[in-house]
Amino acid sequence: MVDLAAVFARLEGAYGPQHWWPAETRFEVIVGALLMAQTSWSKVTEAIANLKRAGVLTPQTLAAMPIPRLRAMIRPAGLYRTKPRRLRGFCQHLVQVADGDLDRFFARDFGALRRELLSLDGVGPETADSILLYAGRFPTFVVDAYTVRFGRRMGWFPYDRYDSIKAFFETRLRPDRDRYGEFHALIVAHGKRTCRPRPLCARCPVNAACAFYAGNEDKRSGRGKIGDQAKRRHRFYIE
């Protein structure tokens, strides 16, 4: 029996409200999502600030911008060979199908919209769901590497397939976009601060419900079969 509401409450209690997505407009949310891969949010913020300062942060302007100029502005976000092309491509698509109007763009069937997003270069499932949730305001659950690691350690699922994990959450939570958005943000906070590659289980707010923590009880106590050397080898981080 997995009580997601209880886990949510404990994460919220430990980390507080996350205020996602930190952007002024829906279009900024989308630009941020497209620039996010393999970088930190502060770098994305820097890149968006460059676009704003230059006054080019509109779908029409970005859709018509030469790649080298775009590259110079979003350089802080890294992966500069791919991201400018993807950002411009998305804007061209947005202008094409909705005249750059996000109200019109999102005012369509969810399933069709998601498939359309996934067909665009640079938009995989996580980016598509981030856009649909945080910009489109659809109740769709976002899965990322933190979610996979966290859920597997908790013992909620053994697999790492995006759609299956997404379904795990969506079948257990009422479709509520604010709650979905906050839950994902809390999982990210948890993954950064506690459920790291080397987990800080001793001060984890949900360790009482965690299979990984339970499975390592003998190692924590130091009275199990596994000695100190093996503990280090297995990379369990004991506070």
Add this chain to the structure above:
DNA sequence: GTCCGGCACT
């Protein structure tokens, strides 16, 4: 060295 709020190639 590893890590970033991934994705598209092979």
Add this chain to the structure above:
DNA sequence: AGTGCGGGAC
């Protein structure tokens, strides 16, 4: 399933 994409922060 493995790897290129990039460079700053730690």
